[in-house]
Amino acid sequence: MRVASTIARELLIFAATLLVTSLIIFMVVNLLPGDVAGTILGPNADASSIAALRTTMGLDRPWPLRYLEWIGGLLTGDAGRSALSGQPVLALIGPKLAVTGWLVTLGMALAIVIAVPVGIAAALRRKHLDGLIWAGLSQLGMAVPAFLAGMLLVVVFAVQLSWLPANGYVRLAEDPGGWARHLVLPVVSLAIVQSAVLVRYVRSAFIDVLGEDYFRTARAVGWRFGSAVLRHGLRNASLQVLTVLGLQLATLFVGAIVIENVFVLPGLGSLLLSSVNQRDLPVVQTIVMIQVALVLVINGVVDLVARLADPRLRAEATEAGA
């Protein structure tokens, strides 16, 4: 009974948070000077026709009304229509979200695949040259802007060697091979920076773990160093890294915006940028809302996973409700 009520309370708090978030987003977005009427009419329009169009489009109605309309629509699964094209916003966002989703997920996955072994190596060999080199490389990886890395990758692998397409995107359903080939470079550029950041966390998590008493215990009962790292180190370090992963997600979305730009991926980022420029506010506010909500939700999920994976936190969660 109490479990249910705690969950309900948490969900309620989460919903309230989202509501406040939506209000903030709406305010910020609607404070943007300039509006879509100007975009539609272009540089050859005159001021009076812009004003006329504003009225026609209802842009001069009071903001609380527009907010309620938007949030009401969102709750019923309808985010309104693009002010520019008149397409339903969600229909517009859907396919883009898939692209960004692939990019972020694969980028994160690749980053983890790179970062975990490298981070472990950097931690275990931190007093040796190779460990220092790994750590140094990760520092360097963090210092290079992602778009620069992306551009260099394009020059080498797409333009010089012609191994991979320079940019663009093919839908998975249309052509899986092409889809994969188009995603390689963007995912790699995103992962380079992300993994560099992760390596640091993995490294320090492992250094922490190696200094823990239980690690010494593990060795004292007869585990070899390497086995102790795998049996006891990985478990505990991954718990630490897991919490970081959730937080990294926000930065990953940002990284995705830039990477989408470099590789002309039709993702949320490029849609957001152009919508901001053109003040297609229904699109902008919905994208921002989706991104923030996604980050919050995924953080919540990561938190939950961390709780389930860590018996201490798990006990906390169940006992709080029991």
Next chain:
Amino acid sequence: SSKDGGSGSQAQVHDLVVGATAAPDALDPSTNTAAAISQALLYNVYETLLKVDGKGAYQPLLAKSWTESPDGLSYTFTLEPNARFASGAALDASAVKTSLDRIGQDPTTLATLKSQLAAIDRVETPDPGTLVLRLKHPDNFLLYFLAQTAGIVYEPSALSTLNQKPAGSGPFVFSAWSQGESLSLVRNASYWGTPTKFDKATFKYYADPNAENAALSSGDLDIISNVQAPQALGQFKDTSRFTILDGTTMSEVVMGFNHSRPVFGDIRVRRAINYAINRPELLQTVADGHGRLIGSMVPPTDPWYEDLSNTYSFDPDKARSLLAEAGHSSGLTLALRVPTLPYATAAATFVTSALKDVGITVTVDQLDFPARWIDEVMTKGNYDMTIIGHAEGRDIVKWADPQYYWHYDNPAFQKLIQQAQTGPADEVNGIMKKAAEMLATDAAADFLYLLANLVVIRADLSGVAENLTSDSFDLTTISSKDF
């Protein structure tokens, strides 16, 4: 790119992929100003009664022929009898009337288009094959605008969904659109005229010019419709793979002055700025030398073009003395507010340095384009100088509108434009020349240069127009050596 539609025995699918920079955000060119809509759809999906060729002459399209009454107050068009919409519906005089009346009467259509067709009093359809336009007053520019976006003939039954699903009579039909990403057309199998060779044509949009170039290099594109980074043209110098077309557009890059500011009421200041800027060098650094120096608001493809680029040749000393005369010897500070467009920001860099040499301090800031720039500069007039390309055809007439963002109010100029529009047709060129000269000598703005029409195409393709004379990227004339 041409892909085999399977193993050898099957027919090849010929498909054309065109890279473009600005992506359309809506698809109805009559309600949204974005040139990108017409770029993809005009002449390809949509057709007009007539068309302007590369030399500025009118060619028949949906109208087989036309006549003008001697008083200039009515035009009679004989329509192409075979013409029909892609849906199969008949394209007759009443369909044309619906489209033209919509521009004039529907409140949602663009004011610019309305003003272009403002001379039309009423449209008559004596029989399905004949269309008569009755004018309020003679208009020498009307045929030109009828050949452009304003004159598009839309399928009457599809008017309400044009923003999502264009419907016209061209050799291509609209197939799919992914906002910001691509727009694809497929061959209109039942086209009434000469069909296209291509089964499919796709416009792909690139916000980043480098990405666009890279895509052509790596074979993802067949054509770049307009190279945004001329500096990178070197990539395509291999003539066995690519052909580079370097023609003209209609887009005058204008450094506009805000004439409502007292400082620009003084012609000496305007002249000084014109003298201070070395436009040949500017063209070289900003556009790698591609483009034209024009000196006024007329592209070379207009019949009344003359080269006015030497009206104010680079002369910084003269600029300084003019400024001193105008009382700015102790210095002058001006706000240059440019849109976030590559050529505009690059030109701003050059201009800032050049004006600094003659004692004008320029503070540059960049405004989001389009929304923010339009709001600040056009609507609010909150600027001293700005730089933007005016791509619309015959936009010199804008200088006759004192409400327009330059706030240039020159009655003599306004009178000339009025005369050119409504006077005898054979005097138009002469009057327009005078008007263009007047703008130039009055230093109404600094007409920096005309954007080049830099098109890179795969070497086997041909038929792409060198000079751009409309908003359209006309696919109908393109063909390949290989098929």
Next chain:
Amino acid sequence: MTELLSVENMVVGFEGASRPTIGGISFTLRAGQRLGLIGESGSGKSVTALALMGLLPDTAHLSGSVRLAGRELVGLGDAKMARIRGREMSMVFQEPMTALDPTMRVGRQVAEVVRLHCARTGSGHTRERVCRMLEEVGLPDAERIADSYPFQLSGGQRQRVMVAMALINRPELIICDEPTTALDVTVQARVLDVLDRGLREVGAACLFISHDLAVVSQICDDVIVMYRGQIVEAGPVAVLLDHARHPYTRGLVATARLDEVAPGARLRVIEDFWDASQERR
């Protein structure tokens, strides 16, 4: 009795330290013998224990000779050393709160020690053996304890689990590094009792480290006294308590005897016996 462990001139130095932390100590331990190692904080007791286990950090340098049942341990590779640790020689650490892996049930942690060293034991059999061992160390509710995570146990329970882990493979030598210092007196008494019985049961030798002479005197037969990395005195507990030769040892004995002083009277301190400053120069 035969010599189980013999340490000869063992020197341990840390990178960056000016003088070695352990300055060449030698002692021996017979099978079944219980040897106490006492000394003040920082005298090098834990370092000695870790050196014997081969668990010194990378920054430490070990030289001299450590022989366990005749086999030289100094310079032995990690793989070989790992086979000795937990089977022939095991260790109980000071901090019961952190010495167990917080993410693993304790039963599994104990079972691992079994499986690690005897490859052919079925898991059911192991479980049974673990539970029996847990009961032996005074955890009657063994099934429940085995299924608990360390944080669900009290300090005393955890320390008994550690003792169980140390004893379960019946090693010949158990090193206890201040196993009760972090515990309550009442709990300490219980753990010491368990340890005492366990050692007797298994017949293992024990190196028992503490700073508390009273505790050592309850467990051990012999004591060595360490001071600043050196052994200053060694001998049977009884002898050492009453007839310590070294003044430092006498001071240590005196400070531990709170009960022999009248309440409120001045307690005697080490410095009454031993002037540390002269040694330091």
Next chain:
Amino acid sequence: MSESTPEFALREVRRTFHRRRGRGAGTVAAVDGVDLDVMAGQRLGIVGESGSGKSTLLRMMAAIVAPTSGRISFRGHRIDSARPRDLGALRSSVQMVFQDPNSSLDPRMKVADIVTEPLRSPLVRGRGDAPADRRARLVEVLAEAELEPDIARRYPHELSGGQRQRVAIARALAPEPDVLLADEPVSALDVSVRAHVLNLFVDLVRARGLTFVLVGHDLAVVRHVCDSVAVMQAGRVVESGPVEQVYRNPRHDYTKTLLASVPSIRAHRG
């Protein structure tokens, strides 16, 4: 101070915590209905096993932790729910020494600043008879705690454990308190330094006639320093009385276990 009003009077004091982790998660009654009087000049020892609520009790007496229910008065004034500014009398005359000198000394303050910190408290300064010259008081109090004056310029991590605890004692003595509360002040110390600190306590308490409350788990220590003792178990006081009486003649089972558990030097195990 009249003999009749105690310095501290605790009635039915309870304190619960919501614990989220570890054993016994849920609501824990750390102190569960304690009645206690501490008279002026009394030297009271509180003993009990870990987690029995000793520290919590002491912290409530210092008004660092508020009781969940019950009353605590200091010299007749309620302090259990008082607002900070009403605690003037308590703050200026009661000082506390903590168990772990590592945690109770700010690692980024010099000894001089640590010791004189209470003198900077507005409540202590407002007392009137508080030492005015901080520097002079610093020298005095360091000497009282048997510390070299040059220690004043050092940081805690540059000191030995015994020295650190003496610095903590010096801090407590600086504002010349009447009452000293000590929470296991020697538990974290080596036996070999324990004697030093205990000697210091005995001397100070006697010389200044301090009211002294000492929390410890070691009955031998309590017996050495205190005149009376209260034994706690699971948040309650199970036995109290003069220390010799309890020591020689424990009545409660728990007290007996406690006494039996204290390790003493035995000649040789049987």
Next chain:
Amino acid sequence: MRRAGLIAGTACVGVVVVMALVALFWTPYDPGQVEASQALAQPSAAHLFGTDGFGRDIFSQLLVGARICLQVGIVSVAIGALVGVPLGIWAGMAPGRIGRAIMRVSDVLYAFPALLLAILLAAARGSASTGTAMVAIGVSTVPAFARVAHGATRSVMARDYVAAARASGIGWGGIARTHVLVNIAPVVLVQTSTSFGLAILAEAGLSYLGIGTAPTTPSWGRMLYDAQKYLYQAPLQLLWPGMFIAVAVLGFNLLGDGLRDALDPRLRTGRHDD
């Protein structure tokens, strides 16, 4: 060995600082001076790093860019720290609900992808300029500072020296000043250093998207943006600003890590390291 990072970091940061200082008094050329005839000159004695497409001296631009880079870092980190740290301390010291509410807000802010915030703010402020970028980046670092300060404050508040101070009658303000602020300083310092690097990267990112620094301001990010079009023609153009961005970010990161390591022994008082 751990000092090596600190030294390398200090050296990198030192290079940037020296460049910025030099730029205050002297640059070989006016960094905005367009010299069309000199466009894309190779590195030479006259132009140490060559010239860009406008014939502007790259070295001069890099020098001024260093100043802008530090300026962006200082201002944005100052905003982040001055808002975030007090918030974090407040949340860490305030009991229960208030503290949780503050951190909740900070978490929401954290979920706003930083660049997103910057884009919106840049758009809101209208013209994209270094100033906007600095404010935007600053605001987006607030939650990170709040988080770090909050955590550190919580752990300081659990220490007995705080209890001792309270027992002596020191008020909340006094505790915040004498104990909390001083003890969380190292963690905040490390965060500051890391944020500095992130701010530099963020500025570059914004400039790359064309919403950062104005065209005539030679920030390194802006230089990268301008150099893009010469990717094939003159790749060095891209390399110089890219390299200096990397050096600066690397420097601040290493400095942060080095400081963390250098300050660590004191932070971990539990172990005897002395």
